[in-house]
Amino acid sequence: xxxxxxxxxxxxxxxxxxxxxxxxxxxxxxxxxxxxxxxxxxxxxxxxxxxxxxxxxxxxxxxxxxxxxxxxxxxxxxxxxxxxxxxxxxxxxxxxxxxxxxxxxxxxxxxxxxxxxxxxxxxxxxxxxxxxxxxxxxxxxxxxxxxxxxxxxxxxxxxxxxxxxxxxxxxxxxxxxxxxxxxxxxxxxxxxxxxxxxxxxxxxxxxxxxxxxxxxxxxxxxxxxxxxxxxxxxxxxxxxxxxxxxxxxxxxxxxxxxxxxxxxxxxxxxxxxxxxxxxxxxxxxxxxxxxxxxxxxxxxxxxxxxxxxxxxxxxxxxxxxxxxxxxxxxxxxxxxxxxxxxxxxxxxxxxxxxxxxxxxxxxxxxxxxxxxxxxxxxxxxxxxxxxxxxxxxxxxxxxxxxxxxxxxxxxxxxxxxxxxxxxxxxxxxxxxxxxxxxxxxxxxxxxxxxxxxxxxxxxxxxxxxxxxxxxxxxxxxxxxxxxx
Numbered sequence: 001x002x003x004x005x006x007x008x009x010x011x012x013x014x015x016x017x018x019x020x021x022x023x024x025x026x027x028x029x030x031x032x033x034x035x036x037x038x039x040x041x042x043x044x045x046x047x048x049x050x051x052x053x054x055x056x057x058x059x060x061x062x063x064x065x066x067x068x069x070x071x072x073x074x075x076x077x078x079x080x081x082x083x084x085x086x087x088x089x090x091x092x093x094x095x096x097x098x099x100x101x102x103x104x105x106x107x108x109x110x111x112x113x114x115x116x117x118x119x120x121x122x123x124x125x126x127x128x129x130x131x132x133x134x135x136x137x138x139x140x141x142x143x144x145x146x147x148x149x150x151x152x153x154x155x156x157x158x159x160x161x162x163x164x165x166x167x168x169x170x171x172x173x174x175x176x177x178x179x180x181x182x183x184x185x186x187x188x189x190x191x192x193x194x195x196x197x198x199x200x201x202x203x204x205x206x207x208x209x210x211x212x213x214x215x216x217x218x219x220x221x222x223x224x225x226x227x228x229x230x231x232x233x234x235x236x237x238x239x240x241x242x243x244x245x246x247x248x249x250x251x252x253x254x255x256x257x258x259x260x261x262x263x264x265x266x267x268x269x270x271x272x273x274x275x276x277x278x279x280x281x282x283x284x285x286x287x288x289x290x291x292x293x294x295x296x297x298x299x300x301x302x303x304x305x306x307x308x309x310x311x312x313x314x315x316x317x318x319x320x321x322x323x324x325x326x327x328x329x330x331x332x333x334x335x336x337x338x339x340x341x342x343x344x345x346x347x348x349x350x351x352x353x354x355x356x357x358x359x360x361x362x363x364x365x366x367x368x369x370x371x372x373x374x375x376x377x378x379x380x381x382x383x384x385x386x387x388x389x390x391x392x393x394x395x396x397x398x399x400x401x402x403x404x405x406x407x408x409x410x411x412x413x414x415x416x417x418x419x420x421x422x423x424x425x426x427x428x429x430x431x432x433x434x435x436x437x438x439x440x441x442x443x444x445x446x447x448x449x450x451x452x453x454x455x456x457x458x459x460x461x462x463x464x465x466x467x468x469x470x471x472x473x474x475x476x477x478x479x480x481x482x483x484x
Contacts, residue, residue, distance in 0.1 A: 008421040010043035010112045014104065014137075016095065016128055017119035018048025018059070022147070024066035026178075027119065029074075030414035032067050035084045036076055039418060047107055049093040049100070059090035095124045101135040114142040115420050122149060126163040133167050143420055145174045148239055149230065150429070153445075154438035161431040174420050175429040179240045179338075181412030181419075184371045185247060186427070188340070191365075191373065193252050198363075201344065204323040208360070208477075211341040212244050214329040214367075215482050218336075219285065219460075220307065224298040231305040232282075236329040238441045242269065243429070245325060248340055249315055258425040262433060269436040273314045275444060281467045282453065283308030285332040288460035294331070306455045307331040310468035312475075324475065328468060332460040335482040338367035343477075352387055359389050364480075 013031075015023050034040050048059050064085060089107060093100035108114065116132060118125055125146055132138040146164070151157030164173055179185060192198055201207070214236060220227040227235060246265035253260035284307050287293035294307045308330030315325065344361040359378040366372050374393040381388040419427060447453075456465035463469070463482055472478050 007039055007041050008044075008113075008418055010041050011115060011421045012045050012047065012108055012112050013115045013117065013417075013421075014047045014049055015117045015119055016049045016093070016124075017117075018090065019050040019052050019062065020119055022119050023048065024062070025070045026411070026413045027117065027417065028063050029067050029070050029072075030411050030417060032071075032076075032081070032084050033074060033411065034414050034418060035087075036074075036080060040087075043112065044087055045107075045109070045112075046088045047104070048088065048090045049104060051092065051094060053092050054090055056089045060085040060088055063088060095120065095131070096127050101131055101137075105135050105137050108137055113421055113423075114139060115145065115417075116142065117145040117417075119147060122146075122151070122160060125160060129164055129167040138167065142168075143172050143174055143423070144168055145176055145417075145420055147176055149234065150175055150239070150434045151438060152230070152234060154435060154442050157434050157438045161435065165431075170431060171425065173431070174416075174425060175431075175434060176416055177239055177243055177429060178412040178416065179367070180243055180247075180427040180429075181414075181416040182367050182371065184365055184367050184373065185244070187373070188247055188365055189256075191363075193256075199252070202342075203319045204321055206344055207323055208343045208345045209324045209326060209475075210248060210343065211326045211339075211480055212241055212248070212328075213341075213480070213482070214241060214338045215333040216329075216331050216336055217333060217461075219291070219332045220294065220297045224300075227307075228298040228300055228303055228305045232307055232309040232329055232331075233441060233445060237309055237311075237327065238437050239429075241327050241329060242437045244340060245313070245327065248342070249320060249325070251319065256426070258428075259430075261426050262430045266430070266433050266436055267317075268315060269433065269440060271315045271317045272440050273316050274440075275311055275313060277447060277451065277453075279313075279471070280309070280311040280444065281465060281471055282306035282448070282455040283310075283330060283458045283465040283468065284455035285330075285460050286457045288332075291332070291460055304454050308333075308455070308458060308464045308468070310464060310471055312471060326472065326477075326479070328464065328479070330458075330464050333482060334461050334463055336369065337482055339480070340365040340367070341480050352389060359391050362480075364393075 015027060017023060028046070031040070031046060048063075064081060067081065091100050091104045091107065093104055114137070116128070118128055120128070129144065132142070144164070151160050192202060243265070246268045249268045250264040251267065253264050284294045284303075284305070287296065295301050295303050298305065308328075310326070310328040313325045313327060314320075315323075342363040346360060360376070361378070362376040364374045364376070372395065374395045376391045376393050378389050379392050381390045416427060456467050458465040463479065469479065
């Protein structure tokens with residue numbers, strides 16, 4: 001099996017914040033991989049834009065060093081890297097002033113796709129959008145890419161959307177969430193809607209519950225200042241986990257087109273019931289061994305910001321009535337893993353006695369590490385001694401199933417940036433999606449403030465606070481074990 005790489009049209013991509021961490025770690029190494037794969041046309045040009053004063057040669061060296069440092073073992077020849085660097089330039093630009101904009105405009109070409117990646121803080125989105133139009137850089141076919149956070153509450157999200165809408169149409173705005181670019185996330189839609197085996201079972205009649213877990217072993221580290229104003233609810237649940245919930249729960253769209261997919265996701269968000277206080281657990285990691293506590297990282301000894309969230313959600317529609325969705329995410333947990341687990345109900349009648357009740361079919365979709373899927377099925381344990389049941393996974397780990405082609409599974413940023421150039425918004429959030437997610441999240445955060453809730457402490461290297469275990473145990477269920 002040989003994967004097909006379809007080149008995109010010629011483009012000019014301007015990366016505002018082109019010297020920043022995201023550009024060096026993800027965006028430019030990802031673009032280099034697409035260049036090596038033959039997806040970037042000869043006429044493509046990439047321009048870094050930031051406040052730092054440097055020329056093209058200095059910027060190319062910075063990017064070459066970043067590709068070598070953050071390439072994750074990706075091998076390439078020096079000549080290939082040099083050919084890629086020839087397509088890269090740099091312009092020093094003042095995002096809130098006038099310096100550099102005339103030079104940047106002079107580098108733009110007519111007749112090519114123009115994309116502007118806002119790899120900067122949201123406070124600069126409006127300034128950049130305004131100056132792109134003031135200096136004639138934006139055309140009717142231009143696209144802008146904006147990074148999260150998309151506001152910190154419903155009011156600020158609406159204001160941000162309104163600011164961008166002053167200068168760009170909704171079909172020109174690409175709100176990027178790298179989780180949606182992961183290979184397994186897209187395979188989730190293929191499994192659901194491309195196989196008659198699953199879709200008839202994908203409802204409350206057959207599904208007992210669904211677990212969505214995004215666990216990290218690292219703490220907030222150098223992001224303590226930002227994170228302390230955000231917390232796990234704003235940083236992870238409102239966007240990443242919400243998007244995964246939408247994809248697992250949405251109705252089949254009429255076709256695989258951007259607005260059709262996003263319409264169905266929006267219906268899920270709007271069908272979410274308000275969460276009762278006893279159905280949500282907040283936690284904050286303590287110090288452990290020689291590792292600092294969350295409050296040490298945040299440099300705030302009285303911080304009540306959560307580094308862990310676990311909650312039980314319900315969707316009020318015919319497909320999912322009565323089926324709980326358990327979401328959890330946290331820092332400094334025992335394993336780094338992102339997983340969606342669809343836990344099916346027991347067979348309505350067992351001929352094997354009480355032993356059968358300990359076995360269930362589970363479809364586990366692993367987003368990281370080792371992207372892939374497993375389906376637990378119950379079989380007879382081999383050997384004599386009677387009918388003893390065991391669970392065996394049908395495993396589709398990409399590295400095993402695809403062999404050498406597993407190396408061709410693209411990074412999320414690679415795929416999403418190429419989708420921007422193609423003009424495909426399917427894997428990007430629409431403005432009304434973002435606002436609906438905040439409308440559901442805001443009352444939870446406000447409720448904590450009004451009640452004076454304090455996060456539960458938990459030890460690093462565990463599965464989170466004990467109360468999160470009780471959240472499941474009260475329902476006669478348990479979290480899946482965190483595994484690397």
